[in-house]
Amino acid sequence: MLALVRSACVALYPRTDALPGIEDTDLDAFLVRFRRESSFLLWLGVVAGAFVFAITPLITTGIPLPAFLLSKRLRDRHANRIASHPIYLLRQAVMLVKLAAGLCWGGHPKVRAAFALPPYPDEPSRWRTSFDEPSPSSGDATRDASPAKTPPVGDTA
Amino acid sequence: MRSHIAFRTEPVELEADYVVVGSGAGGATAAVTLARAGASVALVEAGAWRDPAHYPASAYGAMRDLLEDWGSQVTRGRALWPIVQARTMGGTTVVNSAIAVRTPGDIFRQWERERGVGGDAMADAIGRHQDAIERELSVEEVPRGSLGRSNLLALAGDAAADYQGHVMKRYVASCAGTGQCLQGCRKGRKQSTNVTYVPELLRLGGDVLSCAPVHRVAFESRRARGVVGRFVHPETRAKGGRFEVRARRAVVVAASVTHSPALLERSGLKSPALGSLFRAHPGTGVFGCYDEPVDMNVGVTQGWATTKFRESPGLKLETLAIPPELVASRIAGGGTALMERLARYRHVAMWCHAVRAESCGTVHNGLGDRPVVRYQLDDADMRRFRDGMRLVAELHFAAGARSVIPGIHGMPFELGPDQVHLLREAPLDPRRYVAILSHLFGGCPMGKDPRESVCDGDGRVHGVEGLVVADASVIPTNLGVNPQHTIMALARHFATRLVQ
Ligand SMILES: Cc1cc2nc3c(=O)[nH]c(=O)nc-3n(C[C@H](O)[C@H](O)[C@H](O)COP(=O)(O)OP(=O)(O)OC[C@H]3O[C@@H](n4cnc5c(N)ncnc54)[C@H](O)[C@@H]3O)c2cc1C
Numbered sequence A: 001m002l003a004l005v006r007s008a009c010v011a012l013y014p015r016t017d018a019l020p021g022i023e024d025t026d027l028d029a030f031l032v033r034f035r036r037e038s039s040f041l042l043w044l045g046v047v048a049g050a051f052v053f054a055i056t057p058l059i060t061t062g063i064p065l066p067a068f069l070l071s072k073r074l075r076d077r078h079a080n081r082i083a084s085h086p087i088y089l090l091r092q093a094v095m096l097v098k099l100a101a102g103l104c105w106g107g108h109p110k111v112r113a114a115f116a117l118p119p120y121p122d123e124p125s126r127w128r129t130s131f132d133e134p135s136p137s138s139g140d141a142t143r144d145a146s147p148a149k150t151p152p153v154g155d156t157a
Numbered sequence B: 001m002r003s004h005i006a007f008r009t010e011p012v013e014l015e016a017d018y019v020v021v022g023s024g025a026g027g028a029t030a031a032v033t034l035a036r037a038g039a040s041v042a043l044v045e046a047g048a049w050r051d052p053a054h055y056p057a058s059a060y061g062a063m064r065d066l067l068e069d070w071g072s073q074v075t076r077g078r079a080l081w082p083i084v085q086a087r088t089m090g091g092t093t094v095v096n097s098a099i100a101v102r103t104p105g106d107i108f109r110q111w112e113r114e115r116g117v118g119g120d121a122m123a124d125a126i127g128r129h130q131d132a133i134e135r136e137l138s139v140e141e142v143p144r145g146s147l148g149r150s151n152l153l154a155l156a157g158d159a160a161a162d163y164q165g166h167v168m169k170r171y172v173a174s175c176a177g178t179g180q181c182l183q184g185c186r187k188g189r190k191q192s193t194n195v196t197y198v199p200e201l202l203r204l205g206g207d208v209l210s211c212a213p214v215h216r217v218a219f220e221s222r223r224a225r226g227v228v229g230r231f232v233h234p235e236t237r238a239k240g241g242r243f244e245v246r247a248r249r250a251v252v253v254a255a256s257v258t259h260s261p262a263l264l265e266r267s268g269l270k271s272p273a274l275g276s277l278f279r280a281h282p283g284t285g286v287f288g289c290y291d292e293p294v295d296m297n298v299g300v301t302q303g304w305a306t307t308k309f310r311e312s313p314g315l316k317l318e319t320l321a322i323p324p325e326l327v328a329s330r331i332a333g334g335g336t337a338l339m340e341r342l343a344r345y346r347h348v349a350m351w352c353h354a355v356r357a358e359s360c361g362t363v364h365n366g367l368g369d370r371p372v373v374r375y376q377l378d379d380a381d382m383r384r385f386r387d388g389m390r391l392v393a394e395l396h397f398a399a400g401a402r403s404v405i406p407g408i409h410g411m412p413f414e415l416g417p418d419q420v421h422l423l424r425e426a427p428l429d430p431r432r433y434v435a436i437l438s439h440l441f442g443g444c445p446m447g448k449d450p451r452e453s454v455c456d457g458d459g460r461v462h463g464v465e466g467l468v469v470a471d472a473s474v475i476p477t478n479l480g481v482n483p484q485h486t487i488m489a490l491a492r493h494f495a496t497r498l499v500q
């Protein structure tokens, strides 16, 4: 499954002279993380989209081969045509792969650097547990709404 | 001891005067209003409580940690348009742009005429509540230095095209212009309810449960007695212990336009209007391509807007910045053609519209407590949608754009100034557009007649005791402006009436 999704991602976001491609990012680690962290239905949708991507070259290029067996040039043509195919459901299925792959590609430090943006910091999933201090650990909040600022309830407030 | 209770594996039982379900714009406002009046309040929120230091920075992190189901919920209709809502303490106020717009006066007259609620008395009360909320949540204009080039270009285009726009007012104290509003404000400047009203509720002695999706409201004869559910772990989604929160006086449901009707339906509430009058402001963006870099992610996420077209054709236009990872899937095509388009990212500005669509849909409870939304725009709304795209495109050209990228399937990828007229004839098939629904209304519409409405003008559910709805689901019409201010003021109004 991962290989199927991976090949669709690489075809959709290839390396060019101007920009790093998705193969220049941590795609393999990303896909493992995405499969683990996303919901089952979302992952299923992405796999289904990759499957659609793989089996449709016949209708975009006339060649009865799966996308991953096409030449680089034909696969590139297929990627562009299937992502903007007139049949809505085909387009939407591939859109899911494009969305997931876009999260990997566009969030990567190399791509952000190409757009003069700083890298994202690490972002493990964190939240407030029952035992945490009950005060907002906000960044450099200038004000946190304190009760002092808030008038009492009433229609006349 | 009053406390915050997050995910637990063991059962939890509590009792309070009022139980509030949902901590977003409506729920947190209702809860703090009740607590300020001296009542004991338990706030029950499905999502985890994340503080600004916990927020993710990337769109991936925001979808994982803050959005409901990774933002993957879509409408069922001809087109599958995403419905974006948050599932976290603070609800959608955490991921929104915090734009504060007062309820237009015509709305109260419309509600009075069509629904038998509203009118001048409600308009006065809502106006006073909005004054107070503006003070409490530091509503201010985006500082000039935080606007960024995209917003400055919109201001220039506006001056040239007379769109009568303005710099936005938002619930943000000294915005630093980091362009991260949609991922949660890590600077802590945005006054979302998780950093304002919910901490205040705790200080006032309220109980707060997080990671606690309510499965159903419990009734005894015709009276709401509390809520029950099971904790869900925010990372593994494993089920935890059962919780039961009893309400001595009332249950206030504020779980959003999609979840409030679904929750009431699975709780067995019988109302012919339950799930009806679902409406939205469907919107989309048009990219303008400029000679100089725009760097739309530098500066505030949204800073300029106009309401000039609210009445006719029924639109709001705004600036919006989205990060490269979201632009990547928003731009048509794949392969090297897509990459060549994306190479211009620094030179594009994304401005968008929100359509005051009159089309109505329905919300019902689906499998696994997931709401099912059936909704599609009729041709009149699609015409508005298309008009809005043309108006945004014309604004870009007035601001000096060389071309625009409308993103309509089957039309040229890019249009020059002399091709804008093509948008007047763009197809009306919604499947050709990439849109999202972020401003939602209805599902538990208020009104005088129980056959056509779920609750009355004080949010009280018809035909049962001790049950109030206090979120966007009560709004029975489309507003044509950003809804948070109206939702918060309505929730405050309902809570005030409840304790009186
Ligand atoms: C990206 C985006 C940007 C926006 N920008 C703006 C803006 O700038 N200005 C503006 O006015 N509006 C904006 N909006 C809209 C605005 O945020 C919403 O209209 C508003 O937050 C809705 O308030 P609510 O209380 O109805 O629901 P929400 O704020 O969504 O809160 C509902 C809460 O209920 C919880 N919940 C759901 N089901 C259950 C359950 N079973 N048990 C317990 N809890 C439950 C949810 O987790 C959530 O926390 C934006 C929306 C989006 C998506």
Ligand code: SF4
Pocket (backbone or CB within 6 Å): B172, B175, B176, B177, B178, B179, B180, B181, B182, B184, B185, B186, B187, B188, B189, B190, B299, B300, B301
């Ligand atoms: S632009 Fe940045 S500082 Fe301003 S409210 Fe949004 S996230 Fe916070």
